[in-house]
Every structure is written in C-alpha cells, then in structure tokens.
Amino acid sequence: MLTFDFYSPEEEIFHPLYAEKKVRVFVKRDDLIHPYISGNKWRKLKYPLAEAKYNSKENLVTFGGAWSNHLLATACAGAKFGFQTHGFVRGERVDNPVLKLCSLFGMHLTFVDRTSYKDKKDLFEQHFGTDAKAYFIDEGGYSVLAAKGCSELIGELTHPYDHIFCACGTGATAAGLLMGLQQADLTTQLHTIPVLKGGQFIKQAITDLGITLDERFHMHLEYHFGGYAKTKPELIAFVQQFTKGTGILIEPTYTGKMFFALHDLLQKDEIAEGQRLLLVHTGGLTGLLGMLDKF
Incomplete structure (x- = not known):
C-alpha cells in the first residue's frame, strides 16, 4: 500500500x-x-509504483542523465516504499552530488554509452529480461500511468x-x-x-x-x-x-x-x-x- x-x-x-x-x-x-520526490516526479511515479507493488515487483529499473531529477526521485521513492532501485546513467562514469544522493538512497548505478542508452527497452532486456521481479520505468517516468x-x-x-x-x-x-x-x-x-x-x-x-x-x-x-x-x-x-x-x-x-x-x-x-x-x-x-x- x-x-x-x-x-x-x-x-x-x-x-x-x-x-x-x-x-x-x-x-x-x-x-x-x-x-527529492518533488514536483511532477511524484505525480509521474505514483501509479507505476502502485502497479509495481500490486504485481509483486521488487526492483525499479529506470534511466536518466548524470544530473537526472527523475533518477533521484526514483531512488528516494524506492527507499520510501520498499523497492530496490537500479538506474542506467547516460554517458561516461562521473561522480556528482545528485548521483551520490541516488547511491545514498540505495540505487545501483550502471553507466552506459550514449549509443546503447538510446534503446532503453533493449538495455532492460539485456540486464533484467529474466528477472520477474524487475519493473521498467522509462526515462523521465514517461508512460500512460505517469x-x-x-x-x-x-x-x-x-x-x-x-x-x-x-x-x-x-x-x-x-x-x-x-x-x-x-x-x-x-x-x-x-x-x-x-x-x-x-x-x-x-x-x-x-x-x-x-x-x-x-x-x-x-x-x-x-x-x-x-x-x-x-x-x-x-x-x-x-x-x-x-x-x-x-x-x-x-x-x-x-x-x-x-x-x-x-x-x-x-x-x-x-x-x-x-x-x-x-x-x-x-x-x-x-x-x-x-x-x-x-x-
């Protein structure tokens, strides 16, 4: 709930x-x-998180740039509502305050090159396709539920x-x-x-x-x-x-x-x-x- x-x-x-x-x-x-789950970030996450919880998903998998507010919001929401979180970060490995906050909230980060990042569904399938507990959330939370x-x-x-x-x-x-x-x-x-x-x-x-x-x-x-x-x-x-x-x-x-x-x-x-x-x-x-x- x-x-x-x-x-x-x-x-x-x-x-x-x-x-x-x-x-x-x-x-x-x-x-x-x-x-941290501020602005439209909560509105866009509200129903996807409810759907994930209803379907017994445990790991929220999402995408964003190195300064992504959406990654941080998902990381915080995951900690708040009992999910693991995984974020694919566009571009070379960097270290900044937003990504540090994501890590503090428990998000696991994977950095991917910009070409691979373009196909987010493929990234999800490669890394989580066999994980029945993983739940896909598009970049920026974009979805019908959002x-x-x-x-x-x-x-x-x-x-x-x-x-x-x-x-x-x-x-x-x-x-x-x-x-x-x-x-x-x-x-x-x-x-x-x-x-x-x-x-x-x-x-x-x-x-x-x-x-x-x-x-x-x-x-x-x-x-x-x-x-x-x-x-x-x-x-x-x-x-x-x-x-x-x-x-x-x-x-x-x-x-x-x-x-x-x-x-x-x-x-x-x-x-x-x-x-x-x-x-x-x-x-x-x-x-x-x-x-x-x-x-």
Missing part, C-alpha cells in the same frame, strides 16, 4: 510586469511536495484559470494536464514550453499516450536556449532576478525557461488583460547543483 500525503498550494506572485499587463499569476507549488498521475493536478485547483503553463521534457506532464482539462471539460488553455531543441516531438509523445491534441493545446518552441540544460546569460540573469524578487527558487533547465516564456509572451501582448494564469512548478531543483558556476 502506497501512502503519501503531500502539500502543493497555489500561490499568487507579483511582479511589475503582471500589474502593467493587468494579469494575475499563480504558481502551483509542486516543488513543495517532497525534497500522465494519469499528472492529470490529477487539475482536480486539485481551487480557482479557475484561463491559462496554464508547464515546461516539457518527455511530454508526460503536458499530456496529463491536457487529459485533466479534457476530463473536467474546461476551456483553460494549456501552454507547453519544450526545454529541448526540436521540441516538436512533444506532440507525438502526447498522442502516443492516447491523448488527443485539441484547441486547448499550445506549444512555444522558441525558449529552449540552445537545447536541454543549455543556457544563455539572459536566462541566468532572469532566474536570478525572478528568484530574488519572488522568494521562489527556479532553475535554468525547466522552470526558468517556463517563467521566461511567460514574461516574453506578456511583453509581446500575446496574453489578454484580465486573465488568470497558473504556472506549474515542476520541482527538480537539485539540478541547480550542476549549474551553480553559471551564477
């Missing part, structure tokens, strides 16, 4: 730009869910919103939010900010999970700043200014790009006056540990 009470309030934030453009901006503070967990965010909202913004990596969170809006029959517009260059694949990733794109769905492709975990001085400056001005910590890989996109769209008058906006803080703040030299 998985029991986990969490806290994720909606917090209004203030900025001169919001007042100038006559909008109200709120943040869904999923970063407060847990120090989208189901993320869809529940919509039912938690205490206010109606005209627009919801979220950063996108694999597309599972965006898929879940769109599913939640469709199930609730809301007209709220969903704005997705892919953090990878060439983020058009997100549309296919969402439809592959069985969710139909509709008029609620909007994608903004121009805020990746060069690609995944890539930054530019203007993004770093924005993260510093936003964090100092709001007291809410964001980072340059996901949430920084999302908030930057909002400010840019407001400055371009692409959002009408009088609108109520919600931005989903997807957590992942331990990723800052690998980027502190940029600040």
Whole structure:
C-alpha cells in the first residue's frame, strides 16, 4: 500500500510586469511536495509504483542523465516504499552530488554509452529480461500511468484559470494536464514550453499516450536556449532576478525557461488583460547543483 500525503498550494506572485499587463499569476507549488520526490516526479511515479507493488515487483529499473531529477526521485521513492532501485546513467562514469544522493538512497548505478542508452527497452532486456521481479520505468517516468498521475493536478485547483503553463521534457506532464482539462471539460488553455531543441516531438509523445491534441493545446518552441540544460546569460540573469524578487527558487533547465516564456509572451501582448494564469512548478531543483558556476 502506497501512502503519501503531500502539500502543493497555489500561490499568487507579483511582479511589475503582471500589474502593467493587468494579469494575475499563480504558481502551483509542486516543488513543495517532497525534497527529492518533488514536483511532477511524484505525480509521474505514483501509479507505476502502485502497479509495481500490486504485481509483486521488487526492483525499479529506470534511466536518466548524470544530473537526472527523475533518477533521484526514483531512488528516494524506492527507499520510501520498499523497492530496490537500479538506474542506467547516460554517458561516461562521473561522480556528482545528485548521483551520490541516488547511491545514498540505495540505487545501483550502471553507466552506459550514449549509443546503447538510446534503446532503453533493449538495455532492460539485456540486464533484467529474466528477472520477474524487475519493473521498467522509462526515462523521465514517461508512460500512460505517469500522465494519469499528472492529470490529477487539475482536480486539485481551487480557482479557475484561463491559462496554464508547464515546461516539457518527455511530454508526460503536458499530456496529463491536457487529459485533466479534457476530463473536467474546461476551456483553460494549456501552454507547453519544450526545454529541448526540436521540441516538436512533444506532440507525438502526447498522442502516443492516447491523448488527443485539441484547441486547448499550445506549444512555444522558441525558449529552449540552445537545447536541454543549455543556457544563455539572459536566462541566468532572469532566474536570478525572478528568484530574488519572488522568494521562489527556479532553475535554468525547466522552470526558468517556463517563467521566461511567460514574461516574453506578456511583453509581446500575446496574453489578454484580465486573465488568470497558473504556472506549474515542476520541482527538480537539485539540478541547480550542476549549474551553480553559471551564477
């Protein structure tokens, strides 16, 4: 049985730009869910872990880069709910604070070259194909069950919103939010900010999970700043200014790009006056540990 009470309030934030453009901006503070199983990580893991427990699986096997928030969340969740965990790490062997935390939570790490890493199902079959107790969790937690967990965010909202913004990596969170809006029959517009260059694949990733794109769905492709975990001085400056001005910590890989996109769209008058906006803080703040030299 998985029991986990969490806290994720909606917090209004203030900025001169919001007042100038006559909008109200709120943040869904999923970063407060847990120090390590934070943000959308718990939402994406909730149902896969329940399925693993139901089917008597004992070893969670998943994938990520050397600074992966998902690896750390899975490691912590495994320790919390009584699973062994195994993480395949993309690239050469490295030693960093996030991987040390994974190890502290009991995760066994295997480093694989980037070519082998591309076929995650094959990696799983090679190493765990004969292990009936092993349970596959895709990179970033991407799955139909992950989208189901993320869809529940919509039912938690205490206010109606005209627009919801979220950063996108694999597309599972965006898929879940769109599913939640469709199930609730809301007209709220969903704005997705892919953090990878060439983020058009997100549309296919969402439809592959069985969710139909509709008029609620909007994608903004121009805020990746060069690609995944890539930054530019203007993004770093924005993260510093936003964090100092709001007291809410964001980072340059996901949430920084999302908030930057909002400010840019407001400055371009692409959002009408009088609108109520919600931005989903997807957590992942331990990723800052690998980027502190940029600040």
